[in-house]
Amino acid sequence: MLQIQRFAAQTVANVLSGTSLNATLDSVWRRHRQLTASERGAIQDICYGTLRHLGQLRAVLDQLAPKPIAIPELRALLLCALYQLEYSEAAPYAVVDSAVECAAQIGSEHVKSFANAVLRNYQRRRDVLLANAAALDEGRWSYAGWWIERMRRDFGAEAERILEIGNRHPPMTLRANVRRGSADEYLHRLRQTGLDARKLDNGALLLARPVPVDRLPGFGEGAVSVQDAGAQLAATLLDARDGMRVLDACAAPGGKTAHVMELADVDMTALDADAVRLQRVGSNLERLGLRARLQAADAAELDTWWNGNPFDRVLVDAPCSASGIVRRHPDIKWLRRASDIAGFVAQQQRLLDALWKVVARGGKLLYVTCSIFGEEDHATISNFAARHPDARILGGMPGRDGLLLPDEDHDGFYYALLQKD
Ligand SMILES: C[S@@+](CC[C@H](N)C(=O)[O-])C[C@H]1O[C@@H](n2cnc3c(N)ncnc32)[C@H](O)[C@@H]1O
Structure with a gap:
């Protein structure tokens, strides 16, 4: 268990210093190829769980160690061990013994006894520590304060259900x-x-x-x-039919591209700005026995990839805050800043403005995000429609105003279907 805790602590420390969980884990797997599938699974479980419940675990640790812990990896180790004690089936004595040995590897003898005192104190005072943590918003919900406020502002009485869903294990x-x-x-x-x-x-x-x-x-x-059930709505809403020219402008890793192609015999162009991620579109399509034109390009730079031939259907699954899929990516709850949203909105507007030019008259553009923040969703679309008098917003979206809130069965998405007059 010691090695697993050590890797998990390093990963969580890295995420807390600003790197995404996926990128951090990928680099751990690359550097430590000897790890078995079950060791990887155990590391992943600790990292995902710790980040899922980070607000609560931090609120507990702050009571146990009121002075700042100067070594980031030690702080992350204690958070991971608290997660294991509270949420995993690992034997508590094994969690504590191994975390204490791990602390000794990270620092001095003093660090070892500090870790020991913190974790044993947790075991003794658990109920009161958890109750105190739950009295704080971040400790109760395990999201950044600004996020909790925004959910309450936008969703009122429904906010807590949405927050809680985001802390569950995602379905497959x-x-x-x-x-x-x-x-x-x-x-x-x-x-x-x-x-x-x-x-x-x-x-x-x-x-x-x-x-x-x-x-x-x-x-x-x-x-x-x-593929998540909410994501499976895209291909149906896009309404692509045999023989149509279709563009998937933000295609990687290709889930929606493939679904559109399973439903109709279309002439598909799949673009993505990230050439490495685009390779995954290729391998996914190959596995499914499908073929599309793949192109690595910034979709908004039409000069670099478009030959002037319009498309009947355009799918814009835009880069976004991913606030609708936090249960699959719990690091997002801590890595996003309120100030990041404006940057996503600017990218979304830029993509929509450029890609509207490639839609044929009478053709349709489906705008999708996996965000439930209104700025990226209906605000982006109503601003777009205000700038483009030839854009008609078609009805018939799932959920309210195109918003599909996350629940037990699916992630959170926003869909807007636009037709060009
Ligand atoms: C939400 S993901 C797409 C998921 C994909 N549609 C699926 O269902 O599997 C957004 C994608 O947009 C790509 N992207 C971001 N900016 C882009 C741009 N300017 N042009 C093209 N692709 C872009 C990202 O690399 C990322 O792969």
Whole structure:
């Protein structure tokens, strides 16, 4: 356990200094190729859990160690160990013993006894420490204060439900490739393999428990993909039909590109500004037996990639704060600043303004974000519509005003479908 705690502490410390969890874990895996799948799983569990409950754990640690802890890795180690004591099934004595040994590797003998005192104190005073933590907003909800305020401002009585959903483990949801068989047929296949799942209204299949993809029957042969149920609305809303020219302007890793192509025989161009991420679109399509034109480009720089031929359908799954998918990326709750939102909005407006030019008359553009912050959603779209008199906002979106709030079954998304007059 010691090595696992050490890697988890280093990762959490790195995230708290500003690097994303995915990037940090990728670099740990690259530098330590000897780690087994189960060791990786254990490290991931501690990191995700600690970041999910960070507000509470910090509020507890601040009571146990009121003076600032100068060594970031030691502070992260204590947060990880508190997470394990409160939320994991690991034996408490093993968590404490191993964290204390780990502390000794990080610092001096003094650091070791400090870690020991903090964790044993937690075990003795747990109830009162947790009650005190829960009296603070950040300690109760485990989000940055500005985020909690914004949720209350925008969603009133619903805010706490949304915050709470964001702290749960995300479901694993599948999309049957209808070119290979229906959702019902795939559900039957899952059950025959001993995997329990249920079908949601839009045909998405929600697994009772997440499993590694190689346990999914036919995954390698393209029978199925992993995709959140809310994300599976995009392809249906885009309404692409056989023979249409379709652009997916922010395509990587290609979940929505592939879904559109499973539903209709379209001429697909998939763009992404990130050439490395674009490779994943290629491999996803290949697994599913689909082919598209892939291009690494800034979608807003039309001169660099567009030949002037308009598209019947354009999907703009814009870069955003990702505030609707925090249960999959709990680091976002701590890495985002309120001041970042304006930057995302500027990028979204820039992409929309440029990409509107490539939509054919009578064609449609579907704007998507995985954010539930209004500035990135309906404010972006109403500003856009005000600047573009030839843009008609079509109705029929799911949720309210195009907003799909996260719940047990799906993540949070915003959808706006625009038609060009
Ligand atoms: C929300 S993700 C897209 C997810 C994807 N549509 C899917 O369903 O799998 C946003 C993507 O936009 C890309 N992106 C950001 N700015 C861009 C730009 N100016 N032009 C093209 N792609 C951009 C990012 O690299 C990222 O892959």
